[in-house]
Amino acid sequence: MAQNCEFLPCLDSNEVHVLAVDDSLVDRKVIERLLRITSCKVTSVDSGRRALQYLGLHEEEEEEEEGSAIYNEIKVDLIITDYCMPGMTGFELLKKIKGSSAFRETPVVIMSSENVVARIDRCLEEGAKEFIVKPVKLSDVERLKSSMVGQARIQ
Amino acid sequence: MEGNQLPCQASYMRNALFNQGYLDDQFLQLEDLQDEANPHFVEEVVKLFYSDSARLIRNIELTLENTPSDFEKLDNIMHQYKGSSSSIGAKKVKKECTQFQEYCEVENIDGCLRTFQEVKQEHASLKRKLENYFQLVREAR
Numbered sequence: 232m233a234q235n236c237e238f239l240p241c242l243d244s245n246e247v248h249v250l251a252v253d254d255s256l257v258d259r260k261v262i263e264r265l266l267r268i269t270s271c272k273v274t275s276v277d278s279g280r281r282a283l284q285y286l287g288l289h290e291e292e293e294e295e296e297e298g299s300a301i302y303n304e305i306k307v308d309l310i311i312t313d314y315c316m317p318g319m320t321g322f323e324l325l326k327k328i329k330g331s332s333a334f335r336e337t338p339v340v341i342m343s344s345e346n347v348v349a350r351i352d353r354c355l356e357e358g359a360k361e362f363i364v365k366p367v368k369l370s371d372v373e374r375l376k377s378s379m380v381g382q383a384r385i386q
Numbered sequence: 387m388e389g390n391q392l393p394c395q396a397s398y399m400r401n402a403l404f405n406q407g408y409l410d411d412q413f414l415q416l417e418d419l420q421d422e423a424n425p426h427f428v429e430e431v432v433k434l435f436y437s438d439s440a441r442l443i444r445n446i447e448l449t450l451e452n453t454p455s456d457f458e459k460l461d462n463i464m465h466q467y468k469g470s471s472s473s474i475g476a477k478k479v480k481k482e483c484t485q486f487q488e489y490c491e492v493e494n495i496d497g498c499l500r501t502f503q504e505v506k507q508e509h510a511s512l513k514r515k516l517e518n519y520f521q522l523v524r525e526a527r
Contacts, residue, residue, distance in 0.1 A: 257474065265419065
């Protein structure tokens with residue numbers, strides 16, 4: 232996920248920035264704390280629609296214009312989303328993200344309270360990095376964080 | 387404050403909540419997220435749960451009154467409520483939620499109505515107990 236840090240002011244490039252998507256107020260509070268305690272920067276939103284807005288992606292378009300990705304100032308290292316949400320599900324959000332040129336390389340993790348094999352398979356096939364069964368534990372987030380830091384990152 | 391550093395009363399109550407099956411592992415997970423900078427995290431999450439879930443309980447109530455055969459809607463709302471209760475480690479509450487959803491699945495309205503009473507009871511019971519518990523913790527500081 233090439234981010235043009237040489238053109239744009241970078242936040243601490245060592246800090247992992249996570250976009251958390253969950254319609255549950257309680258779960259957002261918990262995931263925020265889990266991520267912050269593992270030294271991640273967190274932005275949390277309550278719907279798939281707001282996640283796309285934040286990322287600068289549009290709901291209707293399949294691909295945004297070629298040029299706009301360069302000016303995309305949003306640096307997100309990981310997107311973690313609930314599966315069951317009203318409006319747009321986490322699966323639909325995953326598809327939109329993977330279908331975008333700006334964020335198709337960004338790892339997306341799906342969270343769900345339901346441990347359904349077919350659902351898990353579908354998400355992984357669509358490109359989800361991981362599927363976490365809720366409630367999310369600190370060990371889940373620590374594992375995610377260490378797999379992120381292990382990736383080669385453009386400084 | 388760590389669970390094992392609590393003074394007698396609060397510690398006793400905390401142990402009872404676990405031993406009597408009111409709370410499960412997830413509550414411990416939340417406690418682990420507390421530190422000196424965030425000493426009231428668990429209480430904040432629990433308070434948020436109770437203020438947020440009141441509308442979900444109310445919605446189920448209204449649906450049971452107005453459109454009791456809308457099992458899909460009942461299941462949807464209960465799914466949300468169950469998720470939040472699971473996130474705070476509310477073990478007994480969660481169990482009743484699961485039962486309710488099972489009745490929705492087989493479209494058993496009587497089962498739903500009965501179980502919903504249990505859900506509300508467990509919801510209120512845990513609220514009282516946790517309020518007492520957090521009061522004891524605060525008094526000890």
